[in-house]
Amino acid sequence: MWLTQPFFGNMLVRMVAALRNEEVSRVFRAIADILEIKGESRFRINAYRRAAQAIDNLPDHLEDRVRENRLLTIPGIGKDLAAKITELVTTGKLAYFQTLQSEIPMSLVQLMDIPGIGPRIAQLLYEEYQISGIDELERLARAQQLRRLPGIKKKTEENILRGIELFRGGLARRPLGRVLPVALRLVDYLREYAFLDRVSLAGSIRRNRDTVKDVDILGVSADPDRTAEAFTSLPEVAETLGSGQTRISVRLHFGLQVDLRLVKNDTFGAALCYFTGSKEHNVRLRELAIKKGFKLNEYGLFRQDERLAGGSEHDVYQALGLPFIPPELRENRGEIEAALTGDLPRLVTREDLKGDLHVHSVFSDGHDDLEQIARQAKELGLEWVGICDHSASLRIAGGLSVERLLQKLRAIREFNDRSPDVKLLCGAEVDIDRHGNLDYPDEVLAKLDLVVAAVHTVFKLDQSHMTSRIVRALQNPYVHILAHPTGRLLGEREPYLVDVPVIIKEAARHAKCLEINGSARRLDLNDVNCKAAKDSGVMLSIGSDAHRVEQMQDLFLGLSVARRGWLEARNVLNTMSYGELTRYLKGSSMQADQPH
């Protein structure tokens, strides 16, 4: 990440502007890295890393917290770090960080992003060769100059070269929606053909993180050798990276690494917990175990040598005095505290979802007609679908003229008259222009069942203009939902500059829904913002944004974000029956008809 984003250059340009949360957390992570190279106390290093993580999990702006003197309520932020945050946020720089940078250049710190290079080797490289970049490192490794350093021999040098190759090949995280179908297929195959008594996904993919780096699978094998054979001979496998009795690693043809770990049956639960993570959640669990006089590791929960639990995750949590915590919540964002006080949310489930609020049809740029969409909905167990085609100005996506929109309205009314089980709502994904105006006049919006507003153009506005543009759209009485509120495309496009806490506040004020766009490319809102919206009393809607019926599956990717955002059924518009939904939507439009 360091090498691809000229982040600190940008920071200098905006010297005096208030730093955003992620900029502050990046500075703290960089400080931790530098301290590590300098060989400082690992506890002090860890304090910076924990603080960075806590900042990443914040739903609101550090800038506001500085102003309102609310920094010390953030876990892991004490007096010293609060002062550093204040300095960063108010001046755009941090004297302490500048001093550190004069001792250890960032170019060296960045080398630690290469697998196999940690603080020790980074320090050596700096002291002996003053290496400043990856190219220089590669040149020296190829010239077999690294092995002259103390503690480095041929093997380590080769590892570093391999690490450089991996790094260049992209350590990028991939969107969940691209990886999950492959991973589920692998698990199905393994369950059937690989001599496994038990098998489960683990790691970030089991927690349904929006992006994943590699796939972890955990299994109990009746015959590890034959399991390894079955796994490594899959047609999807391009290369076997390693194969032992407990761990088999492969790389698939499209570059994804998959690790299969084999454990004993009576440790499966503890191992599943351990390998599911997150790391931060596990650390908290182990701390809890220690407080109770126990020890927790991947083999079980122990009191001295006595195993108290380990066969199932439920047993492990129970023995720690906790209810089962769903994998999606295991991020150390308050789930342990909530579990201790009995305040875990009852997460919305697939069965709770009655419909999809954002599907494109053949009327605009969608591939399928109303019948096909309804048939697919029925297959997915849904009762209703909101058909939201693009509005007039979005010509590139076949945006509908008013005339054509009214045609569509009639077609949907006729369809509903003859469709007993799946009902369609006539909606539109209405473009918000650069000033916050909507693409159809109010009297046209008033005829629709469902109005979803969205930004599709002019992404490069500054934050205050982008925010007021969207706020203006939210103030339109006929708008029900704001679609993909931040506009991010995973791995392709950063969110546009929008003040999400302000959007959430305005959505709450005007009783508008915010969308969780389930498209594999988007997942927008994200989990953290989703929870902030819930906490502000905002209703969330989930939309697949499908342009072909197969993509309606993406509704369930959206569901995974909802679950990671702590949403319960009552927070999600999709859990309403058709009758409830139409009353709800009409209710807000009725309000719109009142003078205001």
Place this chain on the structure above:
DNA sequence: GCCGTTTTCGGCCCGACTGTTTTCAGTCG
């Protein structure tokens, strides 16, 4: 550098693997 049912000092999560070692440090998850 943070934190407190182990409260203002003395703790701070755990283990595997690898490579370089002869008892262990570095890296990773």
